[in-house]
Each structure stands twice: as structure tokens, then as C-alpha cells.
Amino acid sequence: MSTEGRGRTAGPDGAGPGVDDAIRAMLLLMPRVVGRAKRIPVPEELRSLALAPRHLSLLSCLLFDGPMTVNDLAARLEVAPTTVSLMVGELSRKGVLERREDESDRRRRVVSIAADRHRPISDWLAPGAAAWRRALAPLTPDQRRMFVGTLRAYESALAEERGA
Known part of the structure; x- marks a missing residue:
């Protein structure tokens, strides 16, 4: 993957790094971001629960947005309601989540x-x-939309590159 001699010029609008320079910066930054996230210690009370990344997204939604239905969670997580229902069942059995009637x-x-x-x-x-x-x-x-869109595009392109 040689990019020698490329990417040293500004982007098409004359401002900011070229694509290859931005890639270099991201290749340095992303492992640090992931590493820092992985070093966040799991609280003692939760260590025995074997929480997976999929659980963290679900818990983050509930923490950030408060209680919601399985269908609302599925929409937020961009997965099928059956997937969320299985996770909710698993986390309910572990005492992490509660399900109650909607008033x-x-x-x-x-x-x-x-x-x-x-x-x-x-x-x-x-x-x-x-x-x-x-x-x-x-x-x-607009900048936030572009940032989130760029991360989504990266995740999608990475999945395509890996054939997943």
C-alpha cells in the first residue's frame, strides 16, 4: 500500500489535508481511540455479566435516551426487533434490564x-x-452530519473490504 509522493497537497478546495494525508492521520488516530475505549474499566458490579459490544450500544441508548420499547430500541440500533428482543431477554435474565407495561x-x-x-x-x-x-x-x-456520515461510510467500506 504505497502512497509515496501522494497526498501532500491540499484538498480540492485548497484547504486542509489531501486524502492520503488524512488517511495517515486516521491510521494513527483510530488505534489510539479504540485502545483508549478498551481501557475503560468495567465496573466490578458488571464484570461477571460478560457484556459484549452489542450490549453496550443498547445500554448506551437506554442511558442516553431513557426507557423505550423494543421497536424504538431496534430503530435506534438499526437492527431487527427480534435481535433487540433477544438481547433484552438476555440482559433481563441477568438483572441488568427491566421490562414493564407501557402506561x-x-x-x-x-x-x-x-x-x-x-x-x-x-x-x-x-x-x-x-x-x-x-x-x-x-x-x-452540517459538520456533525458530515462527521457521523463519514464514520458510517468508513464502517460500511471496511465491511465491504473484509467481505462482511
């Missing part, structure tokens, strides 16, 4: 973080949300 529609169930698990989950995940807030708050809505 406005008794046919629906609302999912929330169990009261005794809320503090350790918040202590664990809230700093990540706070860091994203600090990083994204100074940007304009």
Missing part, C-alpha cells in the same frame, strides 16, 4: 435499565457520551 398502551412493554444497575452503567458509559459531546458541540449541525 399509555398496556399491550406494549417498555425496557429500562434496572435501578440497581443504573449507577454502575452510568459511571461506565457516561464519560464516553460526555467526550462525544465535547468533541461535537463546537461543530455546526
Whole structure:
């Protein structure tokens, strides 16, 4: 993957790094970001639960947005409701989540973080949300949209490169 002699010029608008320079910067930055995230210690109360990355996304949604239905969670996580239902069932059996009737529609169930698990989950995940807030708050809505869109495009392209 030689890019020798490329990418030293500014982008097409004359401002900012060329594509190859931006790639170099991201190749240095991404492992540090992932490494830093992996070093966030799991609270003692949660260590025995064998939480996977898919659980962290679900817990982050509930922590950030509060209780919601399985269908709402599925929409936020961009997965099928059956996938969320399986995760909710698993985490409910472990005492991490609670399901209760929706007061406005008794046919629906609302999912929330169990009261005794809320503090350790918040202590664990809230700093990540706070860091994203600090990083994204100074940007304009269009810049935030572009940043999130770029990360989505990268994730999609990486999946294509890996054949996943």
C-alpha cells in the first residue's frame, strides 16, 4: 500500500489535508481511540455479566435516551426487533434490564435499565457520551452530519473490504 509522493497537497478546495494525508492521520488516530475505549474499566458490579459490544450500544441508548420499547430500541440500533428482543431477554435474565407495561398502551412493554444497575452503567458509559459531546458541540449541525456520515461510510467500506 504505497502512497509515496501522494497526498501532500491540499484538498480540492485548497484547504486542509489531501486524502492520503488524512488517511495517515486516521491510521494513527483510530488505534489510539479504540485502545483508549478498551481501557475503560468495567465496573466490578458488571464484570461477571460478560457484556459484549452489542450490549453496550443498547445500554448506551437506554442511558442516553431513557426507557423505550423494543421497536424504538431496534430503530435506534438499526437492527431487527427480534435481535433487540433477544438481547433484552438476555440482559433481563441477568438483572441488568427491566421490562414493564407501557402506561399509555398496556399491550406494549417498555425496557429500562434496572435501578440497581443504573449507577454502575452510568459511571461506565457516561464519560464516553460526555467526550462525544465535547468533541461535537463546537461543530455546526452540517459538520456533525458530515462527521457521523463519514464514520458510517468508513464502517460500511471496511465491511465491504473484509467481505462482511
